[in-house]
Amino acid sequence: MSNFLGSHAINMDAKGRLAIPTKVREELAHLCGGRIVLTANADEEKCLLLYPEPEWEVLRPKIEALPNMNKAAKRLQRLILGNAAPMELDASGRILVPQPLRKHANLEKRLMLVGLGKKYELWSEESWNAYLDDSAGDEEMPPEMEALSL
Template sequence: MSNFLGSHAINMDAKGRLAIPARVREDLAQACGGRIVLTANADEERCLLLYPESQWETIRPQIEALPNMNRMARRLQRLLLGHATPLELDSAGRILVPPTLRSYARLDKKLMLIGQGKKLELWSEERWFAWLDEPADDENMPSEMEALSL
């Protein structure tokens, strides 16, 4: 089971290639042999989601099973399934981010790779730090968070 934690500042070259940090690369090699699926985040945040292939194959049927006559479900399917791109880390631990995904997440040279347990998020560095500066929406806090003690 994957356990992706931490944040990593990384760079992407003009062709859209980026090197996965060594520690994350090791975890990906162990979890899925370096085979991943990169897709759009369906949330309002324009970032990308990076799943180990095995994790993606667990959630993919759940997304496909959503009622496509429901507008929100159809949007989720179009974003997640429509942008899903199987990739494999090369021998140097790099991936090539497709132009459509670079455009969707507004990725430029400086990026942030953010661990989220079973997956990772890939953000534009500028958008990541802007998101961090946004105030929290305490009014919509789920009850599970109210009981959380850190």
């Protein structure tokens, strides 16, 4: 069971390579031998999703099982499965982000790796900061959040 938390500022080079922070790398090495899947986020936020391989293998059949005659389900399948890039951290803990995924998330040099429990999100630093600055007060709060005490 993964427990990815926190935000990490990282850099990507001109070839699309980025080094996973040491703490994250160690957890990924322990959890999945450094084997991960990187894919597009299907939400309106333009970021990437980074799954350890075991988490991906739980999620993938659920996405595949969606009714492909439904336009929304087919779109989700195309975004998530069609952009999935299995990869393994190299000896230095780096990965190469494929160009289509870099373009999808508007990734350039400065990035943010954000832990969400079972996965990470990979954002451009600019998009991440804009997301944090955006007031989400316009959205209706789901009942589960109304009962949450922080």
